[in-house]
Amino acid sequence: MFRFSIALVHRQLTASSLALARTPPIAAIPRRTFQRLFSSSMINFHGHIHKPKPGEELHITFVTKDGKAFTYEVAEGDTIMDIAQAHGLDMEGACGGSCACSTCHVIIDPEYYDAIPEPDDDENDMLDLAFGLTETSRLGCQVKMSKELDGIRVALPSMTRNLQKSDFS
Numbered sequence: 001m002f003r004f005s006i007a008l009v010h011r012q013l014t015a016s017s018l019a020l021a022r023t024p025p026i027a028a029i030p031r032r033t034f035q036r037l038f039s040s041s042m043i044n045f046h047g048h049i050h051k052p053k054p055g056e057e058l059h060i061t062f063v064t065k066d067g068k069a070f071t072y073e074v075a076e077g078d079t080i081m082d083i084a085q086a087h088g089l090d091m092e093g094a095c096g097g098s099c100a101c102s103t104c105h106v107i108i109d110p111e112y113y114d115a116i117p118e119p120d121d122d123e124n125d126m127l128d129l130a131f132g133l134t135e136t137s138r139l140g141c142q143v144k145m146s147k148e149l150d151g152i153r154v155a156l157p158s159m160t161r162n163l164q165k166s167d168f169s
């Protein structure tokens with residue numbers, strides 16, 4: 001067994017050495033080759049949302065830190081965080097919606113809170129870290145728009161745990 005492993009490793013090393021020996025020096029590789037080494041797939045922007053189908057528009061109103069209300073027509077399935085970011089509202093979403101921060105913390109209008117599916121353990125753990133937690137707090141990246149939430153009102157908290165310089169000015 002041991003001898004077999006040594007032989008296998010030796011064969012692999014020899015093969016990789018040969019492959020390296022066959023690789024041309026970097027200076028000899030045409031410049032266009034390097035350009036193709038990097039991925040050219042689309043960047044996954046934050047705040048990507050779908051256009052609602054005619055007649056299936058849902059409505060959401062955000063109340064910002066300074067008390068201004070903004071209402072948008074949105075599609076079913078988009079998250080509150082994506083909607084906020086797509087419209088340039090002040091929602092950081094530092095972890096990109098992977099439930100690993102609390103910077104997408106929102107306060108849901110109590111009238112709609114029970115219409116949202118219960119938060120799972122991961123969301124509850126992150127909510128515990130949210131600044132200014134309330135009885136109707138949720139993470140915006142974990143709440144998807146549905147017909148039951150049509151007309152929902154969501155307040156953006158005055159601060160999030162990921163403090164920025166602008167929070168102090």
Ligand code: FES
Nearest residue numbers: 093095097104141
């Ligand atoms: S964006 Fe990080 S938990 Fe929602």
